Amino acid sequence: MLIPIPSGPSSLLPKSFYTGNDVVNIARSLVGKIISTKIDGIHTSGIIVETEAYRGPDDQACHAKNDIRTPRTEVMYHEGGILYVYICYGVHPMVNIVTGEEGNPHVVLIRAIEPLTGIETMSERRGFYRNAVGLTSGPGKVATALGIHRVHQAKPVWNPSDAIVQLYDSGLSGFNIVEGYRVGMSKYTGPCAFRPWRFFMDKNPFVSRPLQVHYPDAWNAVD
């Protein structure tokens, strides 16, 4: 089940990885990278297999749509390379990586990972689960399994001396990336729901759900 990672040293992604490109390109290139956490001295990690780009202010699916700048969205406006953690439905934390230069509210949502290390710990954090795939096959699951919560808001992910959250190049290659509509859109999102800003590793069982081919026509219009 596990992806074979090429041996040899894996390299920490530098800060420039997050600031020197557009959020959509970064979301695509994060598929196949490694996200790791060291929380309470325990190391967990996984291969990123699914991401989404959120590109405010001109993206109605983004929390910073129309440049809504509030205490919640403030972190998104920071320089890229830090965490944005958001609680969805009052229950589930979601792991996002801020990208771009300061002032651009751009983030990448980590939607699914394939577990690599610390699987026992991830299982404990998640509680009982029906099968191995259910461990990290969704954004809320990913945050819980990795132990990321709102206390980690604005944490840098590129700092060699801060191992709380880090992203690495895996050296993994030979996989295909599928792109499609983002998950969880509604008619209130408007035309932005149809931007192909979701990326996932083809045929990977940890991807949260099948490719969304189209949304109902009703979503094109808001009442």
Place this chain on the structure above:
DNA sequence: TATAGGATAGGCT
């Protein structure tokens, strides 16, 4: 296998 509903809280109109 597919679908429906509840949990749960904070942000925004």
Place this chain on the structure above:
DNA sequence: GCCTATCCTATAG
């Protein structure tokens, strides 16, 4: 007051 970048369980087929 309504919506939300979700997850889990129960129930029906």
